[in-house]
Amino acid sequence: MKIKLSFKLIITTILILLQYSVSAGDKDKVYFTNGFKIGEVTQNSVVILTRLCKAEFPVPIQHKQKEAPFCSPIDFDNDMEVSKMDGHVAGTFGRVRITLISEKDTLKGDWTHVSSYEDYTFKQQIGGLLPNTKYDVLIEGRKNFKSPKTSIKGSFTTSPMDHQIVPVTFTSTSCQYFWDYDHPERGFNTYDAMAKLNPQFHCQTGDFVYYDKPGPMSYNIELARHKWGAINGWPSIRDFYANVPLYLEKDDHDMLKDDATPKIKPLGEFTFYDGLKVWRENAPLYGTPYRTFRWGQDLQIWLIEGREFRSENKSPDSPEKTILGKEQIAWLKETVKNSDATFKVLLSPTPIVGPDRVKGKTDNHANASFKTEGEWLRKFLGENTIYVVNGDRHWQYVSEDQETGLLEFSQGATSDNHAQGWKQEDVRPEHKFLRVKGGFVAVNVFRENNIPTIEFVHFDCKGNEVNKEVIKYKSL
Structure with a gap:
């Protein structure tokens, strides 16, 4: 009985791995359509937040604006499917890795999963930084370990x-x-x-x-x-x-x-x-x-x-x-x-x-x-x-x-x-x-x-x- 259960577990694992090893196409890509935020910068730490997205661009603007002030959309249907709303950016499952690079060192994080529980956002506090130092930011995303990587870049300087x-x-x-x-x-x-x-x-x-x-x-x-x-x-x-x-x-x-x-x-x-x-x-x-x-x-x-x-x-x-x-x-x-x-x-x-x-x-x-x-x-x-x-x-x-x-x-x-x-x-x-x-x-x-x-x-x-x-x- 124990052998049969182990065999089932092995088969299940193989099937999951085969599912992820399907040749990569656009459906396997992830995007950083919402960019990222560099938060809470101090002399030696920073908080980076990003979100994995399903599409490269937001849903186009479809509605006309009212006249100012408060240019709310004309004839907007609040009950329409959210995925079709103007500006919508759908999130997606996947993994994220953050790397910080300065002239003196490189800090590379681990690949970490995102999920629907927090709307596919990823937030990480990174310590060990040097004061008054410029850091380049590299954020990478991918659907799984066989999927193509997508990246986004930026930079910041720590406080003096x-x-x-x-x-x-x-x-x-x-x-x-x-x-x-x-x-x-x-x-x-x-x-x-x-x-x-x-x-x-x-x-x-x-x-x-x-x-x-x-x-x-x-x-x-x-x-x-x-x-x-x-x-x-x-x-x-x-x-x-x-x-x-x-x-x-x-x-x-x-x-x-x-x-x-x-x-x-x-x-x-x-x-x-x-x-x-x-x-x-x-x-x-x-x-x-x-x-x-x-x-x-x-x-x-x-x-x-x-x-x-x-x-x-x-x-x-x-x-x-x-x-x-x-x-x-x-x-x-x-x-x-x-x-x-x-x-x-x-x-x-x-x-x-x-x-x-x-x-x-x-x-x-x-x-x-x-x-x-x-x-x-x-x-x-x-x-x-x-x-x-x-x-x-x-x-x-x-x-x-x-x-x-x-x-x-x-x-x-x-x-x-x-x-x-x-x-x-x-x-x-x-x-x-x-x-x-x-x-x-x-x-x-x-x-x-x-x-x-x-x-x-x-x-x-x-x-x-x-x-x-x-x-x-x-x-x-």
Whole structure:
């Protein structure tokens, strides 16, 4: 009996091997249609995330857009087969291997399987890197060990040592709805404009996708995953992230829908915690969603989390009501206290200074609904000379808090098609700059005549400079 069972096992194994040894054709190829992300770069580590795809190109755009703002597709059938939806990128089974190459060493990973459980994504943290060193990235994929290999390449540079004096440029964006694209072939002009600046890294402060906007509405996990595949299928996004490390935050539309909290009602059958699962599949990071990174002597950045730990938006304000949560606040205080970086920049998914719209807004620190924590946070950041770059608002501005002097720089939406929510003529006392259009912010840190300097520059979607704030360091 034991011999018969072993014989069956051998036969089964042979049949599986024969199945994989069929001569390779196009059906055996895999693709990197969604590119890859280089995340969480430090002096000695990085997180690489990619996805194996079934087809070389996304499903072509079939529907026409409505007029801006929010150019949702006309006559879109939310019940159509997902595989036929505009921009769809199907995933596929297979194996992935990541190799990092510098002038001094080569780090080659193992071939690792991907599966439908995490939508065919693959994420790997790689340590043992050298500070301030350029690494070329080679990612290979294949269906099985007899199939042809497909590869994709990119590069990044690790961050310098804490007290190394080096110039740094980084960019930051927010709010990108797939259907608000402004280039029919590339997707978003902003990404191509940012690439020309050759930033050391990029901060995306949330609303990378919009589950609660048409084309489709994400009523389940399959439709939510479609949105990530579609947005990452735009060539401008894919090309940019192949050579620019990403620090990614999430906001309400990345989790579920507008102003989402952990207790918010589902969108169809898609829940807040489904959103968290899909987010983790697509975010190139591990560990806590709040974290801090050092880029030499003159720059440290903080990325905060605004969805997982928050109180209900419409509950009465009190000392206990929070967006950040007790653990994150303690972490923020401790890490700021321990920092000796010349300039400190906090990346926030939502505004802290504003001003924001009054009617119906209860979601952020600039709203009265979080008045107590908002006042404390503005005071804390102002006293520690921390500058804020924020997302969520679909217009660009520079605001200075009248009480604390805290400066906040809003990137605006990623495209003009997505810009709205404020009137250009509504200039408030807080505003040092106001522009109700899309674009991005670039932050430059450098030394001029040995004086540390930081610049916050607003650009439009095509890379034209529209405002610049220059701040020179004043020693205490």
